Amino acid sequence: MRKFPENFFWGAAASAPQTEGAALEHGKSATTWDYWFETEPERFHNNVGPKHTSNVYNQYKEDAQLMQDMSMNSYRTSISWARLLPDGKTVNEEAVAYYRDYFQTLKDKGVEPIMNLFHFDMPMWLMEKGGWEARESVDAFAFYADTAFTLFGDIIKKWATFNEPMVHIECGYLGDAHYPAVRDYKRAIQVGFHTVMAHAKAVEAYRKNKNNDGEISCILNLSPVYAKSDDEKDQHARHMADLLLIRSLLDPIVLGKFPEELIELYRKHDLLPVIEEDDLETLEANKVDFLGVNYYQPLRVQHRENPNMDVITPGSFFMGYDWPEKRINPHRGWEIYPEGIYDISMRMKNDYGNLPWFISENGMGVEGEEKFQDENGIIQDDYRIEFINDHLEFLHKSIEEGSNCFGYHLWTFVDCWSWLNSYKNRYGFYRVDIDDNFKRYPKKSSFWMKEVIEQNAIK
Template identity: 60%
Template sequence: MTIKKFPKGFLWGAATSAPQTEGHSLQNGKSKTTWDYWYEKAPEKFNERQGPANTSNLYEMYTEDCKRMQEVGLNSYRTSISWARLLPDGQRVNQEAVTFYRDYFKKIKENGVAPIINLFHFDMPMWLMEKGGWEVRESVSAFAFYGKTAFELFGDLVTDWTTFNEPIVHVEMGYLYGYHYPAVTDFKKAVQVGYHTLLAHAAAVKEFRAVLPKGKIGIILNITPTYTRSASSADQKAGEASDLLNTKSFLDPAVHGKIPQALIDLLAKHQLTPQTQAEDAELLKNTVDFIGLNYYHPRRVQAPQNPTLPAQTPEDLYEPYDWPKKRINPYRGWEIYPEALYDVAMMMKNEYNNLPWFVSENGMGVADEERFMDEKGMIQDDYRIEFMIEHLNYLHKGIEDGSNCFGYHTWTFVDCWSWLNGYRNRYGFYRVDLEDHYKRSLKKSGLWFKQVSQNNGYDV
């Protein structure tokens, strides 16, 4: 037996978000988010009508959960602040929220865990959505004010921050594919939403530099490498469009401080150029200290067969390609392709100045995990352990080849609520029993992860 060792100080952790764990969704001074509003209007859209009201009840159980972090060997942990909880109307600070978050962050640290705190995880406050949300320029200054407020209130406890989790998701799901509120399909609106989100990120980074000059700030992106069907010029062109829209749109400005010219040209060609202001280019020069990259599955594309031009949807630029050799997680319908983590590592090394980065999410969602429960009540989730080992093997190879990766975070620590999917698929190191007061119980993967963290590596 030999051990694959990782760099000294490597972060072994887990990730989650406020709306997916806290509960108390409309209590303790918190105002509505788009999720609260949508569940109120259309509960039938949500798996088993599992809404955002209680989720995993962390608001009441965080003290015990912070101890559980130590029990599975976490040395770092990413979660988010709820904008609608901290600033219920966008201006007024909710003091109860301040008390809650300060105690939560203190208890994370007391258990030997470093908090990485994110500002936005798909949870748009309804007061801003009623004004147009990310479609309107006001969202940029509103988010910057929120960020400044959070940095001032919690900067003595938290040194590592991120602005957004997977910003491309609220663009795609809300304005292209209809899965998240407001569930519209409008490519031009989607581009404007993405542009304002990008400006909001840069504005928050600018505020961070003024408030916490000694801290570090990044952004969390779901980077799904694009693999083309073939080397044909048409397929390669489709792959380039996919990378521009899905990867370079946020990663290039975050690291290089500007939107790639090829993306500007592509949007102009298809009459999708967003409304801009002269000072925007200067604002985008506020770059990050590190990048978090979420990875679950690759993106495989081919040239579109019958595109509408100018493009009305991304599928007019590239179509999904069904690779016949794929392995699939049948519960999510996602391809399992751990090799991509090596490609991500090399991309960061070769194209993004070898900026420090970490795997900010990687995990396997499985339904009906009770099938794998032993006689003592522990879920024997060997499939999750195998999934992590496969991905860590390729990550380790990338690090050995010089990529500046400093951590690996799984999704997730405690089973959490997952938007329209509710609790259909479980990801956690701890099972949450929704029928028994949100009781937590450790899974086998948690024991394995503790050994990995303690050894800073694993047996091969």
């Protein structure tokens, strides 16, 4: 048996917009997802929007009991900004009552809640003012964060500011998977800078609030970057991809400063964001206490021949590489590379001061899981068990070698709604029947994981 450290955090991860439901009920105002679905429902898989998702708003007590039944000791989800502060200023007391009871119910069942503040769900009232492009977003987020700390800090002891901020930057401002679906690198960089400053201001607010006695973090998707070859050009492409997509957020959030090379690159191409006096000092003074790391697949790159340098994007400096030896999840189209979790672990140890960190997401989405049901209705998701076990093997190896990892969370606990894929790919320990009052059914992986948790070990 390969034992994990004592008091290791075993659990799962989710988000408010993907699980809560009650999307425009109980005082909650619209987010960009609500607005986008109303205006362009054809963008959403099978025209399924965020109205109900997994119905956690009404079933959180049942879910908390299922978590206890699985012996989970932790769970990460998020608060809906648009539910707590529907106009950005006024507290929704119904939301306060819901969240307090939800969080306390988890604790009463032995499940430590780790609470994230932003999971891609920009309130529409702020989006109409420019969203993360507007400087107003920085102070608005800090106010929201401080409100949450004050209202729930007696229950929540581990916080996160953002989940995967690179995603709302890339998908909303260098692609069309998130609203507002524009392609403008300079705007994307400004969005990224304001996001980092919103994070720093929230950390600052947390530490100024004398009622807080816990820890605060951010959750980043840290895909390790691998080059096609040892050729100097491919290695430079790897370096640039890592700089632009990983270190551009990892360094300011953990080390309190942006890489000098990144600043010089932006200056050279007239891409520097607008900053205010004392911003960089605020950033340096408000590093995280720990880090959440989401890992699904690696990033493989190669040198791009003859890039168009008239319109600069990250892709001007590298291009993707399809490794012919890859093992792949055919349902999601993502590479399965458990070794990547070890490389992330060693990087945290060797390059980032061995900061405490945990795997805040890892998982495998599969389409059409119903075909794997046995005669008792239990999905035989051996593929998910294999996926988790393989990653845990490499995580265990890294911990044995000194990486300061304190937990592992699967995405997700119960099958959840996904932005533009609805319920096509299922990730949960529990199946959700969206056509039958959102009933929960355990998958084989839930029983396997219960054993792992109770033994605090893998074979």
